[in-house]
Amino acid sequence: MTTLLGALTRLRPWRDDDAEAIYRACQDDDVQRFTTVPSPYRREDADWFLAHHVHDVAAEGGASFCVEGLSDPGRVAGSMALLHVREGVGEIGYWMAREARGRGWAADALATVVAWTFAERDCRRLELTIEPANAASLAVARRPGFVADHVDPARQLRDGSVREVVVLTLER
DSSP states (O other): OOOOESSSSEEEOOOOOOOHHHHHTSSSHHHHHHSSSSSOOOOOHHHIIIIIIIHHHHHHHHTEHHHHHTTBTTTEEEEEEEEEETTTTEEEEEEEOOOGTTTSSHHHHHHHHHHHHHHHSSSSSEEEEEETHHHHHHHHHHHHEEEEEEEEEEEOOTTTOOOEEEEEEEOE
């Protein structure tokens, strides 16, 4: 799999030895509240993520990356994934570890995966689904140019949950 380089981040393939860092990052209340990770998040969930989720995303035409800050190499800062591309429309999902927030890494990683997706995939439009209360993630999405398209009051997410979300889009 490809490694992508942003101005502030490196997006690399996940490794088996990332499981403990994934587990620790997903203990954060905001990661559990605003993403589709299991709650409570167990160490076995991190192993499942590496063994299954990464491969399932690839099977759907996507790619899942470990985010590292260039100023903090080797440490898992977050996850950035092109979850799928269907009929020219892709969906991106991400989370950032608490200690990696506020450094511009999420926006840089998002912009990096957006540029890669538009260059390497048959994708004309990208979507993000973010809960309205997640102000930080909404701000991250706007930095590379995502705009609010609509509010979906009952979106079924990948984990089967149904939530109110803002659907943000970016066109090539």
